[in-house]
Amino acid sequence: MGTEAGRTGTEQQAMRVAIDAARSVASALPNPRVGCVLLTPAGEQLAVGLHRGAGTPHAEVDALQQAGDAARGATAVVTLEPCAHTGRTGPCAEALLEAGVARVVLAQTDPNPEATGGADRLRAAGVEVESGLLADEAAELNVEWTFALTHGRPFVTWKYAATMDGLSAAPDGSSKWITSAEARRDVQLFRAGADAIMAGTGAVLADDPRLTVRDADDLPLPYDRQPLRVVVGETHIPSYYRVFDRVAPTLLVQSREPDEVLAKMVENGVRHVWLEGGPRLAGAFWNAGLVDRVIGYIAPAMLGSGRAALEGEAATLADLRPIDLHDVARIGPDIRIIGTPGRAPREEMP
Template sequence: MRRAIAISAQGLGSTSPNPPVGCVILDSAGRTVGEGYHVRKGESHAEVNALNAAGKRAEGGTAVVTLEPCNHYGRTPPCREALIHSSVARVLIAVMDPTSRGEGGAALLRRAGMEVEQDFLKDEALLVLGPWQASLNDGRPFITWIYEAGTDGQPNPNSTQGIMLNEVNTLRGSYDLVIHQEGGIEEGESGRHGNGVFQLPHEALSNDAGEMIKELSSTGSRSILLSGTVDRFSRLASAGMVDKVISYLPRTLPSWSPGKGIGRITAIPDGYRLTEATRTASHVRLVGCRT
């Protein structure tokens, strides 16, 4: 399953609005004979790609998949149908599909005589599937905000963004859209989703948090990366509509006082739980998740 989770992450930033899913096929002796992941909407799903790689060796074996196989016809046939036709004997599922229709893929696989195990390494699989699932639950894209803070810990509106550039460039391929401080909006990695998946706004985003979320949701994206510091990003965070923050706090002297008149120093915004703290050459990198 950890291998399936690892390869599923290769679909981050390209599968939306579909989920990033990975699948590994084991033969009857437990040897890996095929693996695959979902690349983008309209193309084969992870199970089909893995079964194609395994061929006849899948018979009597096990399918290990990060998300419950789909049970409905869309642009592609249902994955539970491919699994049944492959004659695998067992299916391990990490996360159940909240969009499953009718009885669900797992129930139909059991009805076909397969052994099915659910919630196998679920928490680990959600490291990849979590933003997609959160987008479904919240009815809006999963949003991460990266900014440089001042010495008081607050977002620095005068940041040059230099310290964040490498972070943005590293993460952008895992997100559907990137929104920059100056207002520019672009696909995380140009062309990865295929044609006609997103409708990017042609006008400047609203400064109202609620309206901005509506505008971003209408793009069809599941995950968005905000880069830099502007009031509208702060408003989104204050309204509880930013799911994750990554801030760069400048390093200070071993003994330092902000002086009188400076308010309470914070590392990340209120309403977020600190989950990671690491040191760079010139800053401390902090990660917080919405509580």
């Protein structure tokens, strides 16, 4: 590839291509999103591979299949350490060795204890391996997946919609629709990135929601799967409710203990839970410190009375919890706020 500086620049550019390829997939959960670029010894791009979901070829294999015999002596630039285990597909480290790849540049090491070890296997076989290139950018591809593996529970995103005075339902319980069609479409994009959508029995009985990703054919990204629907609570829901249709599988969890609910998710292989309705269930997770991200849609409207978006346990202003904001955007007429719950009480202002 010429000079060391030239090689580094070429591989960095290839890693950005690999990251973009992985990002083009809405979700590969319960697997990670991964991209791979194969380069010739001269630094020319041979192939771009990506992983599209469980049971499909991993990114390295996808790229190798495109390159064929030309992969011998190539450099594989991959966003995640090649796996070393056999699951639904074979180990990527072995596939790279069999193809004759001479060098592997990876961004994020694999946090999955069942799959890690690919880099060591490659090095032991004489392949040059370099790790850490654009590691932070690559890690952003799979924040929820990595969290689930390192914490032993799914990542929880709580979404709510409310008026400017913080109400998510009118006094009669009606809540459709507080926010605009643009906001509701935006929600579909986020739902597509989760592998479970969760609501309480009260919200299901009140709104009869589908709890699915809708208008998937119109989403500006490839999408051909539905998340698991999870309904939490002990109240009976009639079988004719839409949450029991054949569009997606549904799991009933007869508990309001967040730890028990998440344990059931783990049993079902869930990595990222989209918590959407209602305020009591959201409050239980909030009070337990089990909300990892908040996405709020605020409509430019007032109700004056009704039901709050969250039923928490705060008694005084000392219980106020801060939100670390990551993004504020206008979606149609509404405002979308994305943040992370703070883990410490807000300091008293002077």
